[in-house]
Amino acid sequence: MEQSINLREYLDILKRRRIIVILVMIICLGLGGYKTYVNYESYVPTYRSSVTVRINSTKNVKKKKKDDTTTNQLDPYSTYNISLNQNIASTYASLAESNNVRNLVASSLKVSAAELGTIKATVREDIAEFIDITVINKSPEMAQKVVKKIPSAFNEELIRLMGIDCVQVVYEASDPALIERGKDLTILKAAGVGVVLSIFLVLLAECLDTKIVTPDDINKYWNYQLIGTIPLDRSNSKGKRRTKK
Known part of the structure; x- marks a missing residue:
C-alpha cells in the first residue's frame, strides 16, 4: 500500500x-x-524619436491624359499601385535598419554608425503602405537628427536596389520622448x-x-x-x- x-x-x-x-x-x-x-546605478535614460514614411511608387511620375491606357498605373490610389506599394513596404521595410542605411546616415551626420543608436522599422497593420521608423538613443538631440536623415537614406538605398524613388515623409520627425523605465x-x-x-x-x-x-x-x-x-x-x-x- x-x-x-x-x-x-x-x-x-x-x-x-x-x-x-x-x-x-x-x-x-x-x-x-x-x-x-x-x-x-547603471541605468541610463534613453529617448525615442519617430518618423512615418509612405511608399509611393508614383510620387515623381506626372499624370497623363485621361484617355491614356496607362493612366490607371500612374494613379497612386489605383489597385495596382496600392498593391505594389504594399509589397515594397513589406519586403523592404527592414532595409531602413540595414548597415548600408546606417552608414549613409552616419556619413551625413559625420558620426560613427555606433553613435546612431537603435533603429526599428515597422509596417503599419492598418495602412500597409506606411512604415513607422523609430530611433532610440541616449541623446535626445541625436535621436531626432538620425530619424530625420533616415527617410532620404532609405530612399537612396531603394533607388540603388530597385531603381524606384518612392519614399515620402508623411509625418515629420517627432520630438524626442524619454522612454519610461520599466x-x-x-x-x-x-x-x-x-x-x-x-x-x-x-x-x-x-x-x-x-x-x-x-x-x-x-x-x-x-x-x-x-x-x-x-x-x-x-x-x-x-x-x-x-x-x-
Missing part, C-alpha cells in the same frame, strides 16, 4: 527544516537586492527562486535523513504497529540533576 503525505506533514517538514528555508531566502533576497541596486522585478524573481530552491533542499534533506524522529516513522519504515509510548518527565529529571550537583 502506498504511503500518502498530507499537507500538514509537508508543513511540519518545512517547520522542522526552517533553518534551511531562512538561510536560502536570505541569500536569494540579498543577491536580488544587490542586482536591483546595480541595475539602478518596473524592476528582480526582487520578486529572487523571492520566487528562493521559495523553489528552499523547498527543493528541504525535501532533499528529508529524503536523505534516515533517522527515527517520530513514532509514525516506525510504522513508515518498518511497518510495525505502535504499542505505547513512555512520557519524559522533564521536571523530575531536572530535579535529579540539581541533587547530583
Whole structure:
C-alpha cells in the first residue's frame, strides 16, 4: 500500500527544516537586492524619436491624359499601385535598419554608425503602405537628427536596389520622448527562486535523513504497529540533576 503525505506533514517538514528555508531566502533576497541596486546605478535614460514614411511608387511620375491606357498605373490610389506599394513596404521595410542605411546616415551626420543608436522599422497593420521608423538613443538631440536623415537614406538605398524613388515623409520627425523605465522585478524573481530552491533542499534533506524522529516513522519504515509510548518527565529529571550537583 502506498504511503500518502498530507499537507500538514509537508508543513511540519518545512517547520522542522526552517533553518534551511531562512538561510536560502536570505541569500536569494540579498543577491536580488544587490542586482536591483546595480541595475539602478547603471541605468541610463534613453529617448525615442519617430518618423512615418509612405511608399509611393508614383510620387515623381506626372499624370497623363485621361484617355491614356496607362493612366490607371500612374494613379497612386489605383489597385495596382496600392498593391505594389504594399509589397515594397513589406519586403523592404527592414532595409531602413540595414548597415548600408546606417552608414549613409552616419556619413551625413559625420558620426560613427555606433553613435546612431537603435533603429526599428515597422509596417503599419492598418495602412500597409506606411512604415513607422523609430530611433532610440541616449541623446535626445541625436535621436531626432538620425530619424530625420533616415527617410532620404532609405530612399537612396531603394533607388540603388530597385531603381524606384518612392519614399515620402508623411509625418515629420517627432520630438524626442524619454522612454519610461520599466518596473524592476528582480526582487520578486529572487523571492520566487528562493521559495523553489528552499523547498527543493528541504525535501532533499528529508529524503536523505534516515533517522527515527517520530513514532509514525516506525510504522513508515518498518511497518510495525505502535504499542505505547513512555512520557519524559522533564521536571523530575531536572530535579535529579540539581541533587547530583
